[in-house]
Amino acid sequence: MTGAAGRLASARPASPRRKWTDSPHLWFWIFVGPFVAGLVVFVVIPIIWSVWLSFYDARNTVTPTHFVGFDNYTRMLGDSAFRSSLVTFVLFALFIVPTTFVLSLALAVLVSNTRAGKAFFRSVFFLPTACSYVVAAMIWRESLFGGTAAGLINTVLGWFGVAPIAWLSVVHPPWYWLVLVTVRLWLQLGFFMVLFLAALQRVPKQLYEAAALDGATGWKAFRYITFPQLRATSTAVLMLLLVNAFQAFDEFYNVLTTTAGYPPYARPPLVYLYNVALGNGQDFGDGSAGAIILTLIIAVFALLQGRLTGLGRREV
Amino acid sequence: MVPIMVRYSQLSVPAGPSRRQVLAGGAGALTLAALTACGGNTGRSSGGAGASGSGGGAGTIAQWYHQYGEPGTEQAVKRYAAAYKPAKVSVQWIPGNYDQKSAAALLTDSGPDVFEYGNGPTIDMITGKQVVDLTDLYGDAKSDFTASLLERMTWQGKIYGIPQVVDMQLFVYRKSMLAKAGVKPPETLDDLVAAAKKLSTGKVKGLFVGNDGGASVLAGPVLWSSGHDYLKDGKPDFDNAEVAGALGKFRDLFSSGDLLLGAPTDWSDPGAITSGLTAIQWTGLWNFPALQKALGDDFGVLPFPAIGGSGKPSVPVGAYAACVSARAENVDAAKKFVKWLWVDQTSDQLDFAQSYGFHIPARASLVAKADKLKSGPAATAAGYLKDYGHPQTPLLWTPKSSTAMTDAINNIVRSGASPTMELAGVRKVVDAELTRFGG
Numbered sequence: 108m109t110g111a112a113g114r115l116a117s118a119r120p121a122s123p124r125r126k127w128t129d130s131p132h133l134w135f136w137i138f139v140g141p142f143v144a145g146l147v148v149f150v151v152i153p154i155i156w157s158v159w160l161s162f163y164d165a166r167n168t169v170t171p172t173h174f175v176g177f178d179n180y181t182r183m184l185g186d187s188a189f190r191s192s193l194v195t196f197v198l199f200a201l202f203i204v205p206t207t208f209v210l211s212l213a214l215a216v217l218v219s220n221t222r223a224g225k226a227f228f229r230s231v232f233f234l235p236t237a238c239s240y241v242v243a244a245m246i247w248r249e250s251l252f253g254g255t256a257a258g259l260i261n262t263v264l265g266w267f268g269v270a271p272i273a274w275l276s277v278v279h280p281p282w283y284w285l286v287l288v289t290v291r292l293w294l295q296l297g298f299f300m301v302l303f304l305a306a307l308q309r310v311p312k313q314l315y316e317a318a319a320l321d322g323a324t325g326w327k328a329f330r331y332i333t334f335p336q337l338r339a340t341s342t343a344v345l346m347l348l349l350v351n352a353f354q355a356f357d358e359f360y361n362v363l364t365t366t367a368g369y370p371p372y373a374r375p376p377l378v379y380l381y382n383v384a385l386g387n388g389q390d391f392g393d394g395s396a397g398a399i400i401l402t403l404i405i406a407v408f409a410l411l412q413g414r415l416t417g418l419g420r421r422e423v
Numbered sequence: 424m425v426p427i428m429v430r431y432s433q434l435s436v437p438a439g440p441s442r443r444q445v446l447a448g449g450a451g452a453l454t455l456a457a458l459t460a461c462g463g464n465t466g467r468s469s470g471g472a473g474a475s476g477s478g479g480g481a482g483t484i485a486q487w488y489h490q491y492g493e494p495g496t497e498q499a500v501k502r503y504a505a506a507y508k509p510a511k512v513s514v515q516w517i518p519g520n521y522d523q524k525s526a527a528a529l530l531t532d533s534g535p536d537v538f539e540y541g542n543g544p545t546i547d548m549i550t551g552k553q554v555v556d557l558t559d560l561y562g563d564a565k566s567d568f569t570a571s572l573l574e575r576m577t578w579q580g581k582i583y584g585i586p587q588v589v590d591m592q593l594f595v596y597r598k599s600m601l602a603k604a605g606v607k608p609p610e611t612l613d614d615l616v617a618a619a620k621k622l623s624t625g626k627v628k629g630l631f632v633g634n635d636g637g638a639s640v641l642a643g644p645v646l647w648s649s650g651h652d653y654l655k656d657g658k659p660d661f662d663n664a665e666v667a668g669a670l671g672k673f674r675d676l677f678s679s680g681d682l683l684l685g686a687p688t689d690w691s692d693p694g695a696i697t698s699g700l701t702a703i704q705w706t707g708l709w710n711f712p713a714l715q716k717a718l719g720d721d722f723g724v725l726p727f728p729a730i731g732g733s734g735k736p737s738v739p740v741g742a743y744a745a746c747v748s749a750r751a752e753n754v755d756a757a758k759k760f761v762k763w764l765w766v767d768q769t770s771d772q773l774d775f776a777q778s779y780g781f782h783i784p785a786r787a788s789l790v791a792k793a794d795k796l797k798s799g800p801a802a803t804a805a806g807y808l809k810d811y812g813h814p815q816t817p818l819l820w821t822p823k824s825s826t827a828m829t830d831a832i833n834n835i836v837r838s839g840a841s842p843t844m845e846l847a848g849v850r851k852v853v854d855a856e857l858t859r860f861g862g
Contacts, residue, residue: 167526168530249687254686255700256626272685275685278837279838279839366639367635367639367829370837371834387523389526390547
């Protein structure tokens with residue numbers, strides 16, 4: 108201990124007896140406790156319960172008694188509708204993840220480089236994030252992509268002599284994907300753009316100045332400075348996008364559901380599982396087995412992506 | 424299964440759960456009991472004073488209804504309940520996804536004592552012992568109820584629901600449009616296809632069977648009108664050449680350009696025909712007041728036409744049925760109330776069927792007394808119930824079978840898949856489901 112420090116220590120008045128309210132543990136649990144309790148009650152226990160249910164015949168009950176081993180898993184994996192929804196959403200993820208990534212990054216770079224109205228553009232592009240998925244789905248389904256000549260897009264197409272397209276009815280070509288992808292991009296691009304914008308602001312200006320002296324500007328500067336500097340943000344964005352893609356539900360459900368349920372096109376695994384377990388099916392055994400399978404698939408893809416992008420690796 | 428009594432409020436965009444809700448739910452239903460226990464008024468008394476107590480007087484009976492769209496219905500059912508003297512009845516009016524909410528509530532002790540369910544309880548509710556046998560409530564009145572609907576709610580000789588009112592799906596057509604095009608109301612499927620072609624002019628399409636080309640609604644009518652059924656003697660009766668051929672015709676219709684697709688409202692709303700987008704539309708009896716208001720006398724009704732030589736016209740009929748939860752605080756008190764309201768109180772039953780929405784009473788004696796069914800298209804439709812009515816789906820047609828069939832028809836009609844192969848695929852699912860019940 109240095110002399111100065113020693114003097115300070117000796118100068119401190121003798122501490123009074125600590126009251127119980129001074130305990131840092133007490134305040135830790137007062138602030139954190141409710142959240143931990145919520146997490147345990149609403150997330151941890153349901154997950155454990157779900158794993159348990161997945162090994163039981165649990166039709167119309169959440170306290171089943173008939174153990175069936177892996178039967179629910181075998182049935183779900185043998186269910187062509189569930190398999191097809193998994194395959195569809197692997198393909199959907201392969202498309203939507205890079206698309207959203209590239210477009211949100213491009214938007215961020217454009218907004219960050221704009222000279223005038225930066226705040227305006229940032230707000231305009233971010234605003235859709237505040238919109239409810241259900242409301243956006245309704246606007247897309249009933250107004251923009253209405254199937255008759257009165258639909259907005261059909262009206263515009265009509266000016267060029269194109270016959271009205273029943274966007275959500277025909278499946279060859281699968282126009283419904285255009286509806287689903289555009290509403291998703293509109294809703295999500297702004298959020299990821301803001302993440303990239305924040306990261307762009309942290310790139311040291313002197314790097315660009317030094318690179319400019321060496322003749323690296325424009326695309327070269329982006330390729331060799333901006334993009335590598337965004338690595339940490341990029342990996343996080345990719346992970347969020349991947350999880351988002353497999354958890355697709357809101358806009359799909361609200362765009363495509365009819366009175367008879369959800370059609371076999373663009374049916375997300377979550378929508379299928381919702382109908383099996385929580386819809387009319389009330390089969391919590393099969394539904395839970397499907398949820399576990401889906402979780403494992405997301406985990407595998409996340410690990411794979413982590414390996415490829417170096418998520419969690421110590422920054423050099 | 425398509426609920427036959429679809430309300431306007433349910434139609435355009437489903438009031439769906441959010442992704443987070445599904446994730447939470449999909450991760451397990453553990454919290455259900457806790458949530459239901461601590462959230463909301465379920466209608467039951469908190470004191471748990473049951474009729475079984477020595478003191479006599481029953482506790483509160485919780486009765487659940489889905490949200491009927493017609494003004495006055497809620498007040499009417501509350502009035503009926505208030506008039507029941509032996510016990511206090513608390514009516515819960517449930518908006519949104521009623522089937523899912525009531526099914527989930529049945530898992531807990533805080534669910535309804537008495538509740539209505541489309542076409543009676545599901546087979547899994549019955550075998551899971553979530554509902555109780557109501558056979559003894561019928562007494563002498565049993566023969567007065569529509570027999571096919573009672574059969575739909577019967578499992579191993581016991582009846583698990585009491586039909587409240589009957590609804591029906593059928594074709595409606597614009598008389599003036601058919602007359603102008605020189606088209607007679609179609610009597611066969613081939614007539615219907617030809618009529619659709621002739622009636623399609625400019626922005627008007629000849630036929631509307633839903634924005635999915637009929638995938639939601641065609642299964643039953645195509646089966647019955649071609650002389651078949653979902654199940655016959657407990658075995659699948661849908662994978663045959665007649666049904667495959669009829670579905671193939673709907674595929675041709677779908678790609679012909681004569682079918683209205685992408686309408687702002689779906690088949691269960693009268694919007695497409697009242698706004699002049701189509702000349703013939705598949706819809707429901709519940710739309711008659713709106714049709715009369717918009718079109719006056721300019722509409723007629725038709726059953727789904729006969730298909731092939733052995734076919735006969737058909738219409739699907741369904742009924743919300745009163746059921747009693749096995750977890751009811753006092754099952755006997757709940758049963759007594761159900762008997763009082765849905766068996767004994769014929770004047771209330773008639774009032775419920777014809778004073779608010781537009782329904783057919785579930786009992787022959789009341790159909791005869793229903794003034795609104797004595798003339799015009801309504802009288803014709805009431806006649807279809809007797810001559811061509813089929814319960815929407817059989818009891819053993821589970822939600823899984825229903826999804827498989829709807830998927831198959833979607834694939835056949837919209838994607839052009841082979842009807843024979845698709846129906847064979849449905850059979851596999853249905854066979855597996857039937858084995859669960861000893862089939």
